[in-house]
Amino acid sequence: MLAAAAGFAYTLETPLRRIHLPGPTSNGHYQIELACGECHTEAFGDRESMQAACVRCHGAELAESHDSHPELKFTDPRNLERTAVLDARYCVTCHREHQPELTAKMGVTLPTDFCEGCHASIADERPSHVGLGFDTCADTGCHKFHDNRALYEDFLGKHLNEPDVLPEPRVLARTTKPAARPLTLADADAREGVELARAEREAWAKSAHARGGANCSSCHEPAGGGAFEVKVPDERCGGCHERELADFEKSRHGMRHAAELSPMRVGDARTPMAAEAAERTVGCTSCHGAHAFDTRFAAVEACTGCHDDRHTRSYEGSAHARLFRDDPSGAHGVSCATCHLPRVLEAERTRVVHNQNHNLRPNEKMVRDVCTSCHGLGFTLDALADEASILENFDGRPKAHVKSLEMVEARAER
Amino acid sequence: MRRSRSHVLKGIVAALSMAACGKSDGAGGVTPQKMADALHAVMSADRTVYTRQVVNRLQNDEKIIEATEHWKDEKTLPLPAQMFRMGAEMVAEKKSGFTYALLSMWPVNKQNAPKTEVEKKGLAFVNENPGQSYYEEETLGGNRYFTAVYADTAVAPACVTCHNEHKDSPRRDFEIGDVMGGVVIRIPLGG
Numbered sequence: 001m002l003a004a005a006a007g008f009a010y011t012l013e014t015p016l017r018r019i020h021l022p023g024p025t026s027n028g029h030y031q032i033e034l035a036c037g038e039c040h041t042e043a044f045g046d047r048e049s050m051q052a053a054c055v056r057c058h059g060a061e062l063a064e065s066h067d068s069h070p071e072l073k074f075t076d077p078r079n080l081e082r083t084a085v086l087d088a089r090y091c092v093t094c095h096r097e098h099q100p101e102l103t104a105k106m107g108v109t110l111p112t113d114f115c116e117g118c119h120a121s122i123a124d125e126r127p128s129h130v131g132l133g134f135d136t137c138a139d140t141g142c143h144k145f146h147d148n149r150a151l152y153e154d155f156l157g158k159h160l161n162e163p164d165v166l167p168e169p170r171v172l173a174r175t176t177k178p179a180a181r182p183l184t185l186a187d188a189d190a191r192e193g194v195e196l197a198r199a200e201r202e203a204w205a206k207s208a209h210a211r212g213g214a215n216c217s218s219c220h221e222p223a224g225g226g227a228f229e230v231k232v233p234d235e236r237c238g239g240c241h242e243r244e245l246a247d248f249e250k251s252r253h254g255m256r257h258a259a260e261l262s263p264m265r266v267g268d269a270r271t272p273m274a275a276e277a278a279e280r281t282v283g284c285t286s287c288h289g290a291h292a293f294d295t296r297f298a299a300v301e302a303c304t305g306c307h308d309d310r311h312t313r314s315y316e317g318s319a320h321a322r323l324f325r326d327d328p329s330g331a332h333g334v335s336c337a338t339c340h341l342p343r344v345l346e347a348e349r350t351r352v353v354h355n356q357n358h359n360l361r362p363n364e365k366m367v368r369d370v371c372t373s374c375h376g377l378g379f380t381l382d383a384l385a386d387e388a389s390i391l392e393n394f395d396g397r398p399k400a401h402v403k404s405l406e407m408v409e410a411r412a413e414r
Numbered sequence: 415m416r417r418s419r420s421h422v423l424k425g426i427v428a429a430l431s432m433a434a435c436g437k438s439d440g441a442g443g444v445t446p447q448k449m450a451d452a453l454h455a456v457m458s459a460d461r462t463v464y465t466r467q468v469v470n471r472l473q474n475d476e477k478i479i480e481a482t483e484h485w486k487d488e489k490t491l492p493l494p495a496q497m498f499r500m501g502a503e504m505v506a507e508k509k510s511g512f513t514y515a516l517l518s519m520w521p522v523n524k525q526n527a528p529k530t531e532v533e534k535k536g537l538a539f540v541n542e543n544p545g546q547s548y549y550e551e552e553t554l555g556g557n558r559y560f561t562a563v564y565a566d567t568a569v570a571p572a573c574v575t576c577h578n579e580h581k582d583s584p585r586r587d588f589e590i591g592d593v594m595g596g597v598v599i600r601i602p603l604g605g
Contacts, residue, residue, distance in 0.1 A: 072507065076506060076513055076515070077554040077555055077559065078598075078600075079529075080554055081555075125524065154483065154484055411581070412581070
């Protein structure tokens with residue numbers, strides 16, 4: 001009996017704990033599915049303790065999205081009867097894990113027409129919605145349960161009848177500040193006996209690190225001084241690039257890092273990856289290189305070195321890629337990073353969002369920070385609604401058409 | 415003006431200390447009605463100050479910034495009703511059971527129409543009885559509340575112009591001084 005208990009406890013402490021998984025986890029969580037404690041913070045916890053775990057990772061993003069269905073809406077005593085229809089006080093009501101047979105996009109485990117529970121009479125208030133099925137509420141370009149920042153009526157109303165490509169399409173420029181005295185090869189302060197190939201040394205001397213005053217010791221030695229480490233832990237990058245590391249830890253690239261698990265192995269990913277990259281693991285230098293820190297490389301080749309799905313493979317032949325190749329300055333080119341790791345303006349500085357998940361699903365999250373920098377809103381929504389076009393990396397005009405803008409225009413005219 | 419405000423403040427202090435004792439009746443303490451009145455006085459004063467001294471002054475007198483519905487996107491001021499609601503949300507986040515809301519029989523957003531029987535009776539009452547408030551106990555989700563409804567009047571041009579021009583407003587004939595809706599305060603009674 002004791003041996004059985006000890007054996008059980010042993011399995012919980014090792015990767016053998018996989019045998020306790022009641023079912024595969026969703027695409028959003030599978031990378032950390034063996035870190036049970038990330039969600040199951042208490043041994044026999046209830047919905048409340050689980051909710052605290054959800055909010056710990058997802059709360060900030062949800063607040064930033066101006067959540068249309070915040071918890072407060074359902075905890076208000078005057079709205080309590082709604083929780084009998086849908087208890088939206090708890091994430092797990094709609095996003096249950098370990099139930100792959102129920103799991104649709106974005107980890108939603110409810111039938112697609114659940115909106116009807118509270119919004120059954122919408123056609124009375126909005127004649128334009130007569131005859132629309134409740135399984136279409138969340139179609140691209142219409143409504144989202146949480147994030148409607150690019151979809152609310154007045155926003156659409158401000159962007160009616162825009163051209164496919166705006167008069168001044170542009171990508172935000174980077175804002176970098178060189179150090180007062182940039183470093184040269186002669187300044188390299190690697191210890192005696194440290195060997196580095198000439199090509200790598202020269203790459204560093206030409207890099208933004210040298211220009212910014214980051215020497216060998218800045219990365220290869222701990223902050224207060226200490227032994228020279230060949231492999232630089234990602235935390236050290238975070239010593240200067242705090243926001244980038246924080247973003248990275250929220251992303252599919254770095255979420256294992258945040259859960260204190262071993263780095264993500266490329267071959268373990270569910271999304272298609274190049275076979276020859278299978279044994280590589282993801283960290284800061286996976287995309288940025290060890291010494292060159294070439295951000296142009298990080299913007300495309302770093303991605304295509306591992307990702308091997310239709311969208312990625314179609315990029316090379318796309319109009320976006322042609323712009324990128326033809327424009328070394330980066331002002332008009334569209335790389336993988338332009339859309340998936342966008343530049344945003346914060347307090348007059350450009351920051352690169354290092355969380356590729358930040359605007360991935362639902363894809364309307366790309367509308368404001370990315371697509372509408374260059375394209376009109378109508379064209380953008382049509383493109384995002386055309387799944388075939390997305391797979392081909394936007395080869396030609398979108399064939400889908402989102403009617404939301406016409407609906408808004410019609411109501412404004414009345 | 416100063417004298418009645420210090421009365422209000424004393425009332426609030428007494429109410430809070432009495433509430434800590436858990437007294438729900440008037441036995442030597444503060445009744446839920448007095449507590450609701452005190453809370454409403456504070457809410458009302460804060461919003462009136464914001465409406466007059468911030469929104470009306472900067473938008474209509476100085477004309478340097480507007481108050482609009484999508485203030486974050488448009489880099490403008492929140493509307494007084496939104497400022498009020500944001501305060502209510504902040505209080506609700508404390509999950510003390512105490513909540514308050516701004517409701518109307520002619521709401522811009524249908525979610526803010528009266529739902530419970532007490533809300534419906536209360537809003538109708540304050541609309542038909544100028545200067546009076548409505549009080550009643552109600553039970554929601556198995557919890558008892560003392561619910562107070564106060565008339566919400568149009569105190570500034572900012573109130574009526576926004577509602578009269580809004581495409582979702584069911585009424586377009588509000589005037590200064592009209593009752594546009596009501597503040598509903600819910601104090602949990604326990605048990």
